Amino acid sequence: xxxxxxxxxxxxxxxxxxxxxxxxxSAATLWTGKRFKPFRPHQNVREVFLDSGGFxxxxxxxxxxxxxxxxxxxxxxxxxxxxxxxxYPCEPGVNRERYKTNIERIERTIENxxxxxxxxxxxxxxxxxxxxxxxYLYAIDRIREQGLLTDVMAIGTLCQRRSISAARxxxxxxxxxxxxWVKLHGFGVDLRFLKDPxxxxxxxSTDTGAWKGxxxxxxxxxxxxxxxYKQKVLAVLEFHSAQKSLVEVx
Numbered sequence: 054x055x056x057x058x059x060x061x062x063x064x065x066x067x068x069x070x071x072x073x074x075x076x077x078x079s080a081a082t083l084w085t086g087k088r089f090k091p092f093r094p095h096q097n098v099r100e101v102f103l104d105s106g107g108f109x110x111x112x113x114x115x116x117x118x119x120x121x122x123x124x125x126x127x128x129x130x131x132x133x134x135x136x137x138x139x140x141y142p143c144e145p146g147v148n149r150e151r152y153k154t155n156i157e158r159i160e161r162t163i164e165n166x167x168x169x170x171x172x173x174x175x176x177x178x179x180x181x182x183x184x185x186x187x188x189y190l191y192a193i194d195r196i197r198e199q200g201l202l203t204d205v206m207a208i209g210t211l212c213q214r215r216s217i218s219a220a221r222x223x224x225x226x227x228x229x230x231x232x233x234w235v236k237l238h239g240f241g242v243d244l245r246f247l248k249d250p251x252x253x254x255x256x257x258s259t260d261t262g263a264w265k266g267x268x269x270x271x272x273x274x275x276x277x278x279x280x281x282y283k284q285k286v287l288a289v290l291e292f293h294s295a296q297k298s299l300v301e302v303x
Contacts, residue, residue, distance in 0.1 A: 054253065054254045054256075054257075054293075055247065055253050055254075055256050055257065055258060055259060055290070055293075056257055056258060057075045057100070057257070057258040057259075058075065058258065058259055058260065058261065058286050058290070059075040059076055059077035059100075059102045059258060059259070059260035059261070060073045060075065060076050060077065060260070060261050060279075060283075061076075061077045061078075061079070061241075061260050061261045061262040061264075062076050062077065062078050062082070062094065063082050064078060064079075064082035064083045064090065064092060066272070067272060067275055067276065067279075068092070068093060068094050068095070069093050069094060069095050069096075070095065070276060071094070071095055071279060072095050072097050073095070073097075073098070073283065074097065074098060074099040074100065075098075075099065075100045075102070075258075076094050076095075076098050076100075076101055076102070077101075077102040077103075077104055077260040077261075077262065078092055078094075078101065078102075078103060078104070078131070079103075079104040079105075079106040079109060079262075080103065080104065080105055080106040080110075080119070080124060080127060081104075081106025081108075081109035081110050081113075082106070082109075083127070084106070084110075084118065084119070086118075089119075089123075089127050089130075092131055100134040100135070101131055101132070101133045101134055101135075102133065102134065102135040102136075102137075102178075102238075102258075102260065103124075103127065103128050103131060103133040103135065103136045103137065104137045104240070104260075104262075105117070105124060105137050105138065105139045105140060107139065107140050107141060107142050107209075108142045108144070108147060111141075111142065111147055111148040112147070112148055115148045115150045115151060116151060117139055121138075121139060121165060121168040121169045121172060122172065124136070124139060124169070125169070125172040125174070125175060128175040129174060129175060133175065133176075134176060135176050135178050135205055135238075136169075136175045136176060136177055136178060137177075137178045137180055137207055137240075138162070138165050138166045138169040138170070138177055138178065138179055138180055139162075139165040139168075139169065140162040140165065140166075140180035140182050140209050141158035141159070141161045141162045141165075141182060142158070142182065142209055142210055143155040143158050143159070143182050143183055143184045143188065143209065143210045144184070144210050144213050145184070146213075155182075155183060155184055155185075155188050156188070156191070158182060159182050159183060159188065159191060159192045159195065160195070162180060162182045162192070162209075163192075163195050163196065163199055163201070166179050166180070166196070166199070166201045167199060167201065170201060170203075176204075176205070177203055178203055178205050178206060178207050178238065179196055179201050179202065179203045179206050179207070180206070180207045180208075180209045180240075181193060181196065181206055181207065181208050181209065181227055182209040182210060183209075183210065183223075184210050185223075186222060186223055186226045189208070189223055189226060189227050190226065190227075190230055193227065193230050193231060202231075202232070202235060203235070204234070204235065204236060205235070205236045205237075205238055205257065205258075206231065206235050206236070206237060206238070207237075207238040207239070207240055208223070208224060208227055208237060208238070208239050208240060209240055210240075211223075211224075211239050211240050211241055211242055211246075212240055212241025212242070212243070212262050212263040213241075213263075214243070214246075217245060217246050217249055217252075220242070220243075220246050220252065221246075221249055221251050221252050224237070224239060224251075224252055224255050224256065225251060225252075225255055228255040236257035236258070237255065237256050237257050237258075238256065238257060238258045238259065238260075239252075239256045239258075239259040240259075240260065240262060241259075241260060241261075241262035241263040242256070242259040242260075242263065243263045244263075244264075244285055244286070244289055247259065247289050248289055248292065250293070253293050261282065261286065264282060
């Protein structure tokens, strides 16, 4: 069951005005072209999830402009609670100049996972990549073969999906295949999908990365938008809480 929703921040002055206990920051939003800029979230933030920023970087450069060691250093500097390995997204529209097939992209994700997990001192999150159920299951087999299971694992290539049934099928297949002790994070799960009881109960956490592209540019409008979105997140959580209470009464 979803216990945490991480608000996806943007590496700007707005970050420190978002009063929410769990936040996600993408390495892509902090990258200046040469280095990572400082990240200053709200003082009440309890946990930080650092995403590698794969989709954004591939859209801009077709590759990662930094190394696993640089990501490790950033994670240590931020004191991040969770750090996603440098994965290779598998959306149909992603830049595929270097690795064209999803199997190739899964294999590159495995390779980066091995490099990242060799660096101790941060809480790495292995990413299960793919687009079809068969691809996700292939990724899990490879992850298991290489000994890359982590306490929290993330599902990639979810945030641009439009079909709730397709997302549900993929998430439930992954949940069934992984050990019960593994907690699942769904990257950028749309709020419409989160209302689905099966999806909600299969995941441990998710983030609001799916809506970032719709934010206004002016700060006052941005803060108003974020507040409205926060209320939508709370409404979904309250809906499931009420459903649980109703079941307990019955």
